[in-house]
Amino acid sequence: MKRINYSLIFLLLTVAAFGQKPYLSDLKADKHSPLYSTYAAPVQRSAFALDEGYQFQFYADSLGADFITDTGGDIGIEFELDHKRVYKVQDMYKAPVITSSYPDMVKYEFYPFKGIKAEAFFVVHSSTAALLNIKLNNQTQGKVTVKVVPFIRNSRHAFTKVKLKDNQIGFDHVERPDGWTTEHKLPFTDSIRNVFLLSAQPDISGSFKEGRIQPLGKGDSSTVLAFSKVLHIGQGKSNEIRIVRAVSAQNDISGKMIREANMLIGRSLASYATDNEKLFEKTPVPRFADPDRTALYWSANNMMRQVFYPAEGKSKYNYYVFSREPTWGWGHGGQVFHESIAMLAYAYIDPVSAMNSQRVYLQRQYPNGYINYRTGSYLDEIIEYKGQLTSSAPWYSWLNWEVYQITKDERFLKEMYGSSKKFYEFYVSNRDTDHDGLCEWGGEAILESVRDALVAVWDKVGYPANFESLDLNCMLVVEAKSLEAMANKLGLREEALRWKADHEKRTALINSTFWDEENGFYYNVDKKTHQFTFKEKNDLKRDEIIGFLPLWAGIADKERAARLVKKLTDQEEFWRPYGVPSLSAKDSYYNAKGYWNGPVWVEWNYLIMRGLIDYGYRAEAKELVDRVANGMTGVLKKDHNLWEFYSPDEVWGGYHRTYIWAGIINRMMLDTSKL
Numbered sequence: 087m088k089r090i091n092y093s094l095i096f097l098l099l100t101v102a103a104f105g106q107k108p109y110l111s112d113l114k115a116d117k118h119s120p121l122y123s124t125y126a127a128p129v130q131r132s133a134f135a136l137d138e139g140y141q142f143q144f145y146a147d148s149l150g151a152d153f154i155t156d157t158g159g160d161i162g163i164e165f166e167l168d169h170k171r172v173y174k175v176q177d178m179y180k181a182p183v184i185t186s187s188y189p190d191m192v193k194y195e196f197y198p199f200k201g202i203k204a205e206a207f208f209v210v211h212s213s214t215a216a217l218l219n220i221k222l223n224n225q226t227q228g229k230v231t232v233k234v235v236p237f238i239r240n241s242r243h244a245f246t247k248v249k250l251k252d253n254q255i256g257f258d259h260v261e262r263p264d265g266w267t268t269e270h271k272l273p274f275t276d277s278i279r280n281v282f283l284l285s286a287q288p289d290i291s292g293s294f295k296e297g298r299i300q301p302l303g304k305g306d307s308s309t310v311l312a313f314s315k316v317l318h319i320g321q322g323k324s325n326e327i328r329i330v331r332a333v334s335a336q337n338d339i340s341g342k343m344i345r346e347a348n349m350l351i352g353r354s355l356a357s358y359a360t361d362n363e364k365l366f367e368k369t370p371v372p373r374f375a376d377p378d379r380t381a382l383y384w385s386a387n388n389m390m391r392q393v394f395y396p397a398e399g400k401s402k403y404n405y406y407v408f409s410r411e412p413t414w415g416w417g418h419g420g421q422v423f424h425e426s427i428a429m430l431a432y433a434y435i436d437p438v439s440a441m442n443s444q445r446v447y448l449q450r451q452y453p454n455g456y457i458n459y460r461t462g463s464y465l466d467e468i469i470e471y472k473g474q475l476t477s478s479a480p481w482y483s484w485l486n487w488e489v490y491q492i493t494k495d496e497r498f499l500k501e502m503y504g505s506s507k508k509f510y511e512f513y514v515s516n517r518d519t520d521h522d523g524l525c526e527w528g529g530e531a532i533l534e535s536v537r538d539a540l541v542a543v544w545d546k547v548g549y550p551a552n553f554e555s556l557d558l559n560c561m562l563v564v565e566a567k568s569l570e571a572m573a574n575k576l577g578l579r580e581e582a583l584r585w586k587a588d589h590e591k592r593t594a595l596i597n598s599t600f601w602d603e604e605n606g607f608y609y610n611v612d613k614k615t616h617q618f619t620f621k622e623k624n625d626l627k628r629d630e631i632i633g634f635l636p637l638w639a640g641i642a643d644k645e646r647a648a649r650l651v652k653k654l655t656d657q658e659e660f661w662r663p664y665g666v667p668s669l670s671a672k673d674s675y676y677n678a679k680g681y682w683n684g685p686v687w688v689e690w691n692y693l694i695m696r697g698l699i700d701y702g703y704r705a706e707a708k709e710l711v712d713r714v715a716n717g718m719t720g721v722l723k724k725d726h727n728l729w730e731f732y733s734p735d736e737v738w739g740g741y742h743r744t745y746i747w748a749g750i751i752n753r754m755m756l757d758t759s760k761l
Contacts, residue, residue: 420462637697
């Protein structure tokens with residue numbers, strides 16, 4: 087079966103027109119555009135324990151064009167001209183349009199009033215400081231006087247210990263960690279000191295309510311704090327104002343917060359855009375026929391870059407979290423293999439960073455080859471269950487090989503081959519308890535299997551350790567194939583032959599054990615009997631997405647592949663409007679907004695796409711990517727975010743946003759763009 091030359095695609099796509107502005111620097115994105123609009127600090131100025139990111143809420147007419155956080159407070163601006171106050175988007179003369187957007191910054195334009203054009207530049211400079219610069223241009227026929235009221239608001243908890251001094255408002259606020267964070271003993275900062283700084287002496291500052299600012303006494307509290315400043319702007323002239331919000335731990339007496347805030351008041355803005363353009367200068371520049379695809383592609387690039395942190399704590403290398411803003415413990419602890427599938431797209435942005443992310447696992451690997459479930463700068467999540475240590479789905483050798491194919495870094499290949507070999511040997515020696523050559527999920531098996539909730543077989547039939555696992559053994563075939571390719575590249579011919587024999591033997595076992603001729607599909611089997619019955623006759627015959635993994639793994643022969651594709655493209659089962667669901671729509675347990683019982687998981691759809699291409703079903707592969715991309719762009723147009731999973735039947739995303747593995751859509755679009 088013919089594989090795509092991804093290096094050639096990379097070279098073809100990186101050729102851009104001479105002198106053309108980068109896509110993300112030349113936007114005209116309104117509220118209906120499929121553009122990601124969350125912003126966080128760049129990797130080099132990020133830190134884990136105290137980290138404020140912001141979502142630009144510019145798309146809701148009934149709200150303001152604010153920069154909102156989960157619990158840290160929101161930044162907004164109200165304007166007043168000729169006794170008319172404007173805050174909500176619906177009251178503006180012209181709503182905001184984004185002109186440039188990168189992981190840490192956004193430039194946008196709007197008209198609060200007719201003839202008054204606002205040019206705004208928001209930057210998350212670091213995990214502890216952000217700035218918003220507003221330039222007002224007077225396009226009317228005379229001089230105008232505009233009152234500008236920048237404010238910060240927290241509807242969850244009042245700001246306390248407020249201090250007003252010159253152009254500064256100092257205050258404290260609280261951000262409580264969730265239970266997962268405290269249970270896993272991750273570092274956090276819950277008691278936070280703030281400074282809200284204005285670039286000019288305000289006319290008044292204090293508590294803000296219904297258009298009026300009330301002075302506060304020392305130590306008072308308020309849910310909204312604001313400055314008021316009147317700007318006089320001549321005809322054809324402009325005036326600007328800048329606000330800075332900076333934070334620190336309450337017990338930090340270093341003075342860094344004030345120094346950083348004062349520095350940002352006078353800092354030039356030009357370098358932020360040029361730094362981002364340099365960051366993405368080697369990223370492929372695909373020419374999609376549909377402009378929505380282009381917006382989705384660059385949105386996903388922004389999001390993937392944004393969830394990275396620098397080396398800190400236990401980690402010698404940069405690492406990612408699943409989801410950065412908002413912060414939730416489960417998504418903020420660190421890396422896990424199945425999330426690292428995003429490296430197959432992210433490596434085109436920053437190959438060194440992608441390789442170092444994989445090296446995080448290498449650094450923490452046990453001498454016996456074990457790699458723990460999740461790894462971060464402050465986390466080694468080791469889950470023991472019935473004497474077994476939980477790992478993650480074995481996508482390790484495969485990911486390392488795929489990343490190498492993009493980076494062509496020989497040092498990385500040598501490092502990761504040794505680590506991959508050790509991990510594979512640990513895994514197969516600890517996940518075949520009956521020694522029949524087929525493996526089952528072990529440790530806390532539901533977690534290890536990736537499909538960790540609302541799985542038809544797990545919930546309706548039995549615990550995964552009871553079954554010879556179809557999906558696990560397919561993954562192990564791909565692991566062994568990847569080890570073979572790595573060994574061949576390194577000139578280790580005997581080892582390559584060993585891996586070849588390994589995956590050929592497992593492939594034969596999979597076909598003889600998991601294939602059901604009656605339904606033309608692959609299923610798990612009972613570990614003891616190798617039958618499709620566990621408690622009730624044929625109760626393991628649930629048409630789950632894992633039944634298509636033999637396409638990805640190259641296990642099915644031509645005839646079986648044809649039957650799989652026939653089931654895949656049945657609109658009543660899996661060929662849904664917005665992608666392939668994790669469970670057949672005919673199954674009684676199906677829920678398009680459930681979890682692993684119906685929604686579209688983009689990374690699993692990527693595996694299916696790869697299988698379709700390899701077996702020659704190119705039209706179907708392109709159509710699958712179109713369906714998934716249509717669902718994702720539809721959601722981006724509504725809420726400007728990228729989600730953990732999507733509905734296959736309507737434009738909907740859930741449950742967690744800014745989710746790294748949604749970025750694999752970029753690899754899907756790249757892989758099919760030249761078919």
